[in-house]
Amino acid sequence: MLPALDSSGLNRRIDLPRPSRPGEPFGIVAGGGVLPRLVAEGARGHGWTPVIIAVGDGWREDWGAYRHRRMKWSQTGDVFPYLAREGVRHLVFCGTISIRPDYRSMVPSLRTLALLPEILKIMRGGDDTMLRAVTRAFERRGFALYAVQDVVPELLAPEGLIAGRMPNPTEQLALRRAAEAAQQLGRLDIGQAAVASAERVIALEGIEGTRDMLERVAALRERGRIGRSERLVLVKSVKPQQDHRLDLPSIGAETIDQACAAGLSGIGVSAGAALVIDLDMLTERVGREDMFLLGLPLEG
DSSP: OOOOBOTTSOBOOOOOOOOSSTTOEEEEEEOBSSHHHHHHHHHHHTTOEEEEEEOGGGGGSOOTTSEEEEOOGGGGGGHHHHHHHHTOOEEEEESBOOSOOOGGGSOOOHHHHHHHHHHHHHTSSOHHHHHHHHHHHHHHTTOEEEOHHHHOGGGBOOSEEEEEOOOOHHHHHHHHHHHHHHHHHHHTTSOSEEEEOSSOEEEEOOTTOHHHHHHHHHHHHHTTSSOTTOOEEEEEOOOTTOOTTSOOOEEOHHHHHHHHHTTEEEEEEETTSSEEOSHHHHHHHHHHTTOEEEEEOOOO
């Protein structure tokens, strides 16, 4: 059964159930970054045996400590029989996928070929639309999908100051402007992040992702398109219609470094609907750069 939806259409956080037997397999469809490993460690701590399906950026990670299989996009159709053989009925999707696969230009496995009409239909639309379609494909086949925060709830961003100093009044105005822009962007299923000052919106995240957006902001500042005294902030916000089991906005130490390089003075994230990764390291870097990280209340 899926977690119940609240009146806003967003998933409530639920506790990960106990395994029905010691060491029951728990699937993690893993992209890149540290998040899939944190989920694997969390699942193991709950008594599950993590089974990793490494896709996309997850191919570059070392999964030697876990039962795992690296799966090419051309082998997408093989995931269901593989999970069945491994005894997996519960799973999480997490990690970075920096490049969307182009199924029209690859040679698929036989199982992938059989599923190609369904796969091509899934790939239409923005990221949120696509991820919802992927979820339905797994649910139709009897899998129960969980959120990262069901396994490692300590990663959820709290409301209020998370790290660094408090924002000043000018930065608070910038946060409100960036948060409004990010929400409008999310409603269109385009991106999750925006950069703004108190006076104007500077950049919106598209398919390039947060890192490339911040590099664009750094280039604008270097070219003099942003005033030297203009205080900029980044807001990463969950999309209003987003399924909270999938692709919550996340902040890690690398995000702080990228924001600092772009000349930003602080970051806001959706409280209770964003992930804060490696809080100790993040706190050190935020304090060192005289920045702030703030959990913003969800609208509505």
